[in-house]
Amino acid sequence: xxxxxxxxxxxxxxxxxxxxxxxxxxxxxxxxxxxxxxxxxxxxxxxxxxxxxxxxxxxxxxxxxxxxxxxxxxxxxxxxxxxxxxxxxxxxxxxxxxxxxxxxxxxxxxxxxxxxxxxxxxxxxxxxxxxxxxxxxxxxxxxxxxxxxxxxxxxxxxxxxxxxxxxxxxxxxxxxxxxxxxxxxxxxxxxxxxxxxxxxxxxxxxxxxxxxxxxxxxxxxxxxxxxxxxxxxxxxxxxxxxxxxxxxxxxxxxxxxxxxxxxxxxxxxxxxxxxxxxxxxxxxxxxxxxxxxxxxxxxxxxxxxxxxxxx
Amino acid sequence: xxxxxxxxxxxxxxxxxxxxxxxxxxxxxxxxxxxxxxxxxxxxxxxxxxxxxxxxxxxxxxxxxxxxxxxxxxxxxxxxxxxxxxxxxxxxxxxxxxxx
Numbered sequence: 001x002x003x004x005x006x007x008x009x010x011x012x013x014x015x016x017x018x019x020x021x022x023x024x025x026x027x028x029x030x031x032x033x034x035x036x037x038x039x040x041x042x043x044x045x046x047x048x049x050x051x052x053x054x055x056x057x058x059x060x061x062x063x064x065x066x067x068x069x070x071x072x073x074x075x076x077x078x079x080x081x082x083x084x085x086x087x088x089x090x091x092x093x094x095x096x097x098x099x100x101x102x103x104x105x106x107x108x109x110x111x112x113x114x115x116x117x118x119x120x121x122x123x124x125x126x127x128x129x130x131x132x133x134x135x136x137x138x139x140x141x142x143x144x145x146x147x148x149x150x151x152x153x154x155x156x157x158x159x160x161x162x163x164x165x166x167x168x169x170x171x172x173x174x175x176x177x178x179x180x181x182x183x184x185x186x187x188x189x190x191x192x193x194x195x196x197x198x199x200x201x202x203x204x205x206x207x208x209x210x211x212x213x214x215x216x217x218x219x220x221x222x223x224x225x226x227x228x229x230x231x232x233x234x235x236x237x238x239x240x241x242x243x244x245x246x247x248x249x250x251x252x253x254x255x256x257x258x259x260x261x262x263x264x265x266x267x268x269x270x271x272x273x274x275x276x277x278x279x280x281x282x283x284x285x286x287x288x289x290x291x292x293x294x295x296x297x298x299x300x301x302x303x304x305x306x307x308x309x310x311x
Numbered sequence: 312x313x314x315x316x317x318x319x320x321x322x323x324x325x326x327x328x329x330x331x332x333x334x335x336x337x338x339x340x341x342x343x344x345x346x347x348x349x350x351x352x353x354x355x356x357x358x359x360x361x362x363x364x365x366x367x368x369x370x371x372x373x374x375x376x377x378x379x380x381x382x383x384x385x386x387x388x389x390x391x392x393x394x395x396x397x398x399x400x401x402x403x404x405x406x407x408x409x410x411x
Binding site: 153154155156157159160162163223225271274277278283284285288289291292293295296298299302303305306310 | 314315316320321324325327328368371372374375376378379381383387388391392394395396398399401402403406407409410
């Protein structure tokens with residue numbers, strides 16, 4: 001599959017195992033001369049238009065790796081793997097399943113370490129120079145509105161969330177390179193805590209606090225709802241370490257604002273995922289069900305709006 | 312409720328899953344037969360749902376449009392939350408327990 005060209009020598013490649021297939025990208029596990037790799041390859045169907053292309057995602061991982069972020073080591077971009085573009089990166093060992101990370105007995109020590117480790121990683125991600133990645137989109141509330149309108153269903157709870165976000169916007173911070181999906185479930189965790197940061201397809205330019213608060217969204221606490229930071233711990237040690245490293249002095253009300261924004265984004269995300277099924281692009285019971293489970297996120301939006309004393 | 316996927320669309324998704332992904336893996340004759348019977352039963356539900364009138368979502372659309380326009384009188388949140396709660400009692404009743 002083109003790996004020999006990448007390594008510059010004839011490598012012995014194991015039979016690729018499909019880990020995840022979706023509407024836009026596949027992930028294959030393969031070993032090349034004993035090196036454990038993931039090959040991300042474009043799927044047969046059309047791209048989801050709010051994510052980075054494979055070539056751009058690879059460039060982002062290269063930039064993150066060069067900035068010292070625990071991203072998987074990038075091996076190379078492969079323009080033609082059986083007719084489609086792809087790239088190869090290191091396959092990291094550890095847990096990625098959210099429910100396991102917040103519950104597993106053997107990871108109790110890791111949970112203690114994760115808030116500070118994830119703060120340190122995020123500080124590094126936010127220092128990646130954005131001008132080297134000129135293709136990165138900027139995110140905004142308008143984009144969430146546009147995505148909601150594409151779905152075309154009435155969702156008053158989401159509208160109420162968007163309304164409150166427009167009315168109560170904190171002073172803008174200069175945009176930084178945002179991971180865009182920085183949460184438990186998208187990081188690899190071992191007994192010593194953080195092994196690596198995955199899922200780089202939603203990277204964009206945005207207010208740094210967006211990334212900081214996204215992992216606090218209730219859905220990403222995986223049932224451990226009392227632990228605001230991703231079901232693994234309190235928000236305080238995470239935010240304090242981030243502030244210490246960046247000098248940004250993020251205020252609690254900014255976190256509340258962006259936690260609500262994260263919930264609105266995920267509520268819209270549930271609907272767009274269900275659309276992948278309904279449109280026939282990617283038929284799946286799992287995606288279909290997300291259309292209904294979005295009500296959980298809408299309930300959380302209402303709950304958070306009550307907390308801030310909205311109408 | 313006019314929610315998507317509708318109950319009928321959910322039946323359709325499950326039928327596709329059973330027929331496309333589960334059935335081909337079954338070698339046990341009894342299990343194959345019982346799965347076909349289950350799919351048939353689900354087909355009955357699917358067609359019965361097709362006969363139901365489509366629920367009118369005009370009121371919901373109107374409310375969504377008003378909020379979009381910034382017309383949010385006191386009491387809006389209570390009303391919206393009650394609607395979401397009613398949907399959750401169907402979609403995910405155990406989730407509401409996590410707020411108790």
